[in-house]
Amino acid sequence: MERLSADYYVYPGATARALRRYEAFARAPGRRPLYPQDAECSCRGCSFDDVRHARDVLAEVLRHLPPRARAELGRRVAVLDAGYLRRTLPDPFADQRQWESGLWWHRRLAGGREGA
Numbered sequence: 791m792e793r794l795s796a797d798y799y800v801y802p803g804a805t806a807r808a809l810r811r812y813e814a815f816a817r818a819p820g821r822r823p824l825y826p827q828d829a830e831c832s833c834r835g836c837s838f839d840d841v842r843h844a845r846d847v848l849a850e851v852l853r854h855l856p857p858r859a860r861a862e863l864g865r866r867v868a869v870l871d872a873g874y875l876r877r878t879l880p881d882p883f884a885d886q887r888q889w890e891s892g893l894w895w896h897r898r899l900a901g902g903r904e905g906a
């Protein structure tokens with residue numbers, strides 16, 4: 791699926807990288823809120839600095855996977871989604887602030903440094 795993708799951000803290895811990135815965030819040690827941060831560069835590599843990009847990639851991959859593989863990856867992502875929701879705060883102004891505010895993982899407070 792990665793090989794066939796027309797999406798610039800989906801390439802061989804991108805799913806594994808997105809999963810690792812999302813997992814590191816969603817399972818970060820501690821209980822304090824985390825704030826996704828913008829990536830400073832929009833190339834395929836640097837984009838992963840923004841954890842929301844990792845979730846974007848996973849969403850894109852899930853959309854194109856065959857049913858069985860989709861269910862499998864979907865279960866892993868769902869577990870991490872729960873962690874992501876626990877560690878981030880809702881952004882009441884997401885509609886004004888986020889260009890992708892239709893995606894729930896973009897509707898969380900962001901900015902500054904992730905851990906701060």
Ligand SMILES: [Zn+2]
Nearest residue numbers: 831832833836
């Ligand atoms: Zn870059």
